[in-house]
Amino acid sequence: MIGTPGDIALRAHEGEVHAVLVGEVDLDAVSRLKEERDHVGVVHAVDSSALTFLDSSGLRFLLGLTALNPGIRLVDPSPVLLELLEITGTAGMFRVA
Numbered sequence: 001m002i003g004t005p006g007d008i009a010l011r012a013h014e015g016e017v018h019a020v021l022v023g024e025v026d027l028d029a030v031s032r033l034k035e036e037r038d039h040v041g042v043v044h045a046v047d048s049s050a051l052t053f054l055d056s057s058g059l060r061f062l063l064g065l066t067a068l069n070p071g072i073r074l075v076d077p078s079p080v081l082l083e084l085l086e087i088t089g090t091a092g093m094f095r096v097a
Contacts, residue, residue: 006026007025008020008030010040017041018045019037020046020047021048021058023051025051026058030058046074046075048081049077
């Protein structure tokens with residue numbers, strides 16, 4: 001259930017699919033979502049406003065989303081995500097909306 005610590009889910013929003021990241025997102029949270037992502041296809045935006053931690057598996061998941069949609073947007077990105085993208089040199093792969 002989204003809203004529990006360390007969760008990631010795909011949600012429909014105004015005709016688009018958004019990935020919603022909450023709490024401490026790690027390998028366990030990402031693993032639960034991979035199959036669902038494969039069925040959904042393109043994710044249009046990432047909402048990380050409630051994200052407090054993201055490990056390398058979470059970063060890899062987000063970067064994989066850009067392979068399917070190079071124009072993916074970050075909606076209300078958390079400072080944690082922005083800092084991680086800056087440190088890893090991957091900030092330019094996302095648009096901030």
